[in-house]
Amino acid sequence: QLLESGGGLVRPGGSLRLSCAASGFMFGSYAISWFRQAPGKGLEWVSTISGTGGSTYYADSVKGRFTISRDNSKNTLYLRLNSLRAGDTATYYCAKGRLRTQVVPLDVWGQGTTVTVSS
C-alpha cells in the first residue's frame, strides 16, 4: 500500500514536499515513481528513484526544480517541489514497480495528493 500526503495550495514560485508512505512490501527493494495528472488531462511521469536511492530520473518538465528522495528506514518516498508554476497543478501519485528490477509495470498506486499552484 502507498499513501501520499503533503499536497496543498501554494503560490507560484513556492515550494512543497510530498510524501509517500509505504507498507506491505519490502520498500527498499523496489523502484518507486511519481506521476501526476493535471485536471482533465492524462497521466504524466514525473520522476523515479531506484530501491537504494542511488539512481534518480526526472522528466524534462521538472528537471532542476523537483527532487526525489527516499528514506528506506522509514519506508517513505519524498518529492520536493521547488519553483512551482501553474502548470504543476495536478494530482500527484506515487507508484511501485511490479518487479524489483523494473520501473514499469506499476502494480501499486497511492490514492494521490493534490497540488494547486495559484496566486
Add this chain to the structure above:
Amino acid sequence: QSVLTQPPSASGTPGQWVTISCSGSHSNIGLNTVSWYQQFPGTAPKLLIYSSNQRPSGVPVRFSGSQSDTSASLAISGLQSEDEADYYCATWDDSLSVPVLGGGTKLTVL
C-alpha cells in the same frame, strides 16, 4: 505530447468486443512489454495488464492484451457498463531511459 499514441476515445455497447490501440516505436514497444491501466474518475490508476498479456489477480478474464512490433492492443470482450473508464498504456523506453505512457483513451459504454 505523449510518446505512445492512443485514440482519445472509444465506445461500444454492452456485450460488444472493443479494442484500444497503443502505438509506439522500436525503442519502447519494439523492445519492451506493455502494461495497461484502468482509471475511474477521481481515483488512482489500476494495473490491468502487464507483460503484454498477463492479468493481475482479480482482473476479469474479459480483459486481454496483445503486442506486435511497435504496437499493442487492449481488448475487452463482453463489454459491461462498469468498464466505462480511462485506459492508459505504458512501457519503458530504452533510448530515453524513462517510462513512457500513452495519452489515454476514454471508453464510453453506450
